[in-house]
Amino acid sequence: MAAFVASVDGESAPLTVHFDGSGSYGRTNVIVGFVWAFGDGHSASGRQVTHTYAEPGRYTVELTVTDRRGRSARVSSGMDVRVRQLPTVGCLCFAEPFHANAVGNDNANLNDEYVTVHNEGPWDVDLTAWTLGDEGGHVYRFPAGFVLRAEAYVSIHTGTGTDTAHVLYWGWHEEIWNNESDIAILWDASGRIVSLYAYMDAQE
Numbered sequence: 001m002a003a004f005v006a007s008v009d010g011e012s013a014p015l016t017v018h019f020d021g022s023g024s025y026g027r028t029n030v031i032v033g034f035v036w037a038f039g040d041g042h043s044a045s046g047r048q049v050t051h052t053y054a055e056p057g058r059y060t061v062e063l064t065v066t067d068r069r070g071r072s073a074r075v076s077s078g079m080d081v082r083v084r085q086l087p088t089v090g091c092l093c094f095a096e097p098f099h100a101n102a103v104g105n106d107n108a109n110l111n112d113e114y115v116t117v118h119n120e121g122p123w124d125v126d127l128t129a130w131t132l133g134d135e136g137g138h139v140y141r142f143p144a145g146f147v148l149r150a151e152a153y154v155s156i157h158t159g160t161g162t163d164t165a166h167v168l169y170w171g172w173h174e175e176i177w178n179n180e181s182d183i184a185i186l187w188d189a190s191g192r193i194v195s196l197y198a199y200m201d202a203q204e
């Protein structure tokens with residue numbers, strides 16, 4: 001007979017599911033082949049497999065097992081995989097500290113001028129093609145492939161340096177953020193405003 005169990009990482013698209021067909025057995029012969037159809041047009045073979053569903057929907061999984069003599073058995077899952085759309089707006093926000101006024105002359109201390117973005121989670125967010133800007137029209141583009149982990153913070157500093165998972169550099173040659181008042185805007189890859197932060201009289 002064919003049987004399997006499925007375990008799920010999270011509950012939103014993209015959703016990764018681990019399938020284990022170890023519960024399958026042949027009447028007289030051991031199972032040598034496992035073929036999975038995931039219900040979304042993709043398939044795989046192996047006793048244990050992992051599949052990621054990219055799109056929301058309901059899927060019926062089918063496992064076909066084959067024994068040494070070539071006899072096969074098939075089971076369709078009684079389990080449907082429900083995949084919900086990941087909300088992309090509202091979980092990334094500007095956060096403290098927002099250090100618009102660098103110590104001393106801002107133009108001589110560019111990396112002490114920085115803005116902080118917080119991923120309130122619970123999902124990692126790929127910031128490829130996301131942008132950050134000020135009221136004066138300066139625009140910073142996040143590095144391709146940069147992922148802000150769930151619940152993590154990243155600070156974007158005005159000057160130059162080596163990017164890390166938590167510190168990025170705008171690479172600008174003079175101050176970005178006005179000390180008197182300014183507006184910071186974070187846009188996602190489709191150009192929607194995700195967060196906006198306005199301030200007056202930034203303190204050193």
Ligand SMILES: [Ca+2]
Binds near residue numbers: 101102106177179
């Ligand atoms: Ca400034």
Ligand SMILES: [Ca+2]
Binds near residue numbers: 104
């Ligand atoms: Ca200053």
